[in-house]
Amino acid sequence: MTTPYKYLFGPVPSRRLGGSLGIDVTPFKTCSFDCIFCQCGCTTRLAVERGELVPLAEVCAEVERWLKEDGAADVITFAGSGEPTLYSRLGELIDFIKARTDIPVIVLSNGTLLYRPDVRRDLLDADSVKISLSAWDETSFQKINRPAPGLSFEQILEGEREFRAEFEGSIWLEVFLMEGVNSDFDQVQKIAAAAAEIRPDKIHLNTAVRPPAEADVLPVAKEKLETLCGVFTPRAEVIASFSAGAGPATELSAEKVIDLIRRHPATAAQLAQSFGTVLTEILPLLDDPRVQIEVRGGETYYKCR
Ligand code: SF4
Numbered sequence: 001m002t003t004p005y006k007y008l009f010g011p012v013p014s015r016r017l018g019g020s021l022g023i024d025v026t027p028f029k030t031c032s033f034d035c036i037f038c039q040c041g042c043t044t045r046l047a048v049e050r051g052e053l054v055p056l057a058e059v060c061a062e063v064e065r066w067l068k069e070d071g072a073a074d075v076i077t078f079a080g081s082g083e084p085t086l087y088s089r090l091g092e093l094i095d096f097i098k099a100r101t102d103i104p105v106i107v108l109s110n111g112t113l114l115y116r117p118d119v120r121r122d123l124l125d126a127d128s129v130k131i132s133l134s135a136w137d138e139t140s141f142q143k144i145n146r147p148a149p150g151l152s153f154e155q156i157l158e159g160e161r162e163f164r165a166e167f168e169g170s171i172w173l174e175v176f177l178m179e180g181v182n183s184d185f186d187q188v189q190k191i192a193a194a195a196a197e198i199r200p201d202k203i204h205l206n207t208a209v210r211p212p213a214e215a216d217v218l219p220v221a222k223e224k225l226e227t228l229c230g231v232f233t234p235r236a237e238v239i240a241s242f243s244a245g246a247g248p249a250t251e252l253s254a255e256k257v258i259d260l261i262r263r264h265p266a267t268a269a270q271l272a273q274s275f276g277t278v279l280t281e282i283l284p285l286l287d288d289p290r291v292q293i294e295v296r297g298g299e300t301y302y303k304c305r
Contacts, residue, residue: 004259010073011074023076024079025080028081032148035213039211041305053088076103081262104128111156115155115156115162131173134191137190138152140182164199174204177228195233205237257275262305291304
């Protein structure tokens with residue numbers, strides 16, 4: 001039997017990236033934010049200090065093994081259960097991957113540490129960096145992102161502007177909108193004004209399509225999101241549901257399913273697509289005492305904590 005990976009997961013059918021091999025370099029759940037909408041649940045370690053949170057040598061060994069034994073994905077994505085720029089060896093790890101494969105490397109970050117020159121330097125060799133912006137001032141920032149002490153809205157915006165000036169790859173800005181929190185037209189206009197200062201290549205509008213950290217966070221209707229796209233420059237795109245055929249077929253096992261839903265709650269249909277199989281193959285694997293169920297918007301999501 002193949003040894004399961006500790007730091008790699010997927011490939012997962014990402015709504016914007018296609019088949020994405022995930023690399024998780026933060027122990028669950030270490031982040032500089034505790035966003036009310038987080039699909040990984042509440043932050044258990046709120047931090048801004050960087051460190052070698054997982055051994056670099058072990059992650060590199062897993063990447064080597066995956067490239068040798070599989071190596072099929074559209075992108076390699078730093079994602080998972082926390083903020084990847086808290087990993088102090090991130091730049092070395094990106095360089096290690098870039099020296100071994102042409103698969104694009106993407107970092108999904110909340111952008112909080114971009115005020116630090118070492119963090120900006122670590123990201124320079126990535127192909128794309130996704131940062132997020134869902135607030136328009138200090139009050140909304142504290143309410144929505146619940147940041148670690150010492151982080152401020154202005155400091156983060158300034159770091160993101162500096163990163164834009166230095167980074168030659170593409171920057172995607174994700175705006176997470178919630179009904180009754182930050183989706184009124186005037187609020188979105190203010191978010192769009194801040195977003196324009198960062199000059200991202202793309203802007204994505206997201207909403208609570210998966211179970212969020214706080215159960216009372218409500219999604220914004222797709223039609224309203226589409227209307228709000230035109231408020232942004234460049235025009236935003238709504239992140240659609242999983243696109244058909246996005247996920248490459250992946251060997252199926254209970255451990256792989258558990259590994260995936262530990263990081264991202266998913267419906268049985270999403271899991272079937274991720275593993276390139278059918279519902280009847282997935283459902284028995286979800287009958288596991290470690291698997292929990294959450295019903296959201298009439299859909300059943302499976303998760304593991
Ligand atoms: S959504 Fe991202 S930035 Fe916010 S708490 Fe979750 S992992 Fe951290």
